[in-house]
Amino acid sequence: MEVFTIIALLLTGGILGFLASYFLSPASAQTKKLSAQVSESESALAQYKLDVAEHLDDSAKLLAQMNDTCQKAMQQMEKSTKLLQQATPSDIDVMPFFSKETQEQLAQTVSLRHDKSERKISEESTEAPLDYSGKSTGLFADKKQTVTNAELGN
Numbered sequence: 001m002e003v004f005t006i007i008a009l010l011l012t013g014g015i016l017g018f019l020a021s022y023f024l025s026p027a028s029a030q031t032k033k034l035s036a037q038v039s040e041s042e043s044a045l046a047q048y049k050l051d052v053a054e055h056l057d058d059s060a061k062l063l064a065q066m067n068d069t070c071q072k073a074m075q076q077m078e079k080s081t082k083l084l085q086q087a088t089p090s091d092i093d094v095m096p097f098f099s100k101e102t103q104e105q106l107a108q109t110v111s112l113r114h115d116k117s118e119r120k121i122s123e124e125s126t127e128a129p130l131d132y133s134g135k136s137t138g139l140f141a142d143k144k145q146t147v148t149n150a151e152l153g154n
Helices: 002-024 026-086 089-094 100-122
Strands: none
16 A cells, blocks of 8 residues: 555655646746737737738729729810810801900000000100209219208217
8 A cells, every 4th residue: 555655645746746837937937928928919910910901902992093083084185185176277266365355455555556666766855864853963072061960969
């Protein structure tokens, strides 16, 4: 019976020693900490992948929308080009740039200016312009001037 007790005590001691070393050793605490960090990193990576996939999906939708808008703009440009090509010179004459009254006023203005320029050339002016004075004021003459406000300093 003694052998059986010794074997049972050895097995019990081995199991208790293994459990104590597993739970109390610093290596096991570090292993738990590292496994927690690994699981956190994996969940963050999975979330990042989902965010990137969502962003790429939104970008694809926006590019498709831009493509549709560009296609519509191209169709509009083609229609406008066709309309301009179909316009004949007679259509252009029907719709002048200026109205009839404006064209008449422009013609009168041009003729008036033309007449004034002919008159200026034909007239010879011998008089000085009106902004020049015929008399000298003596402002720039080299004379000694009397100071009138010298008494104000007292």
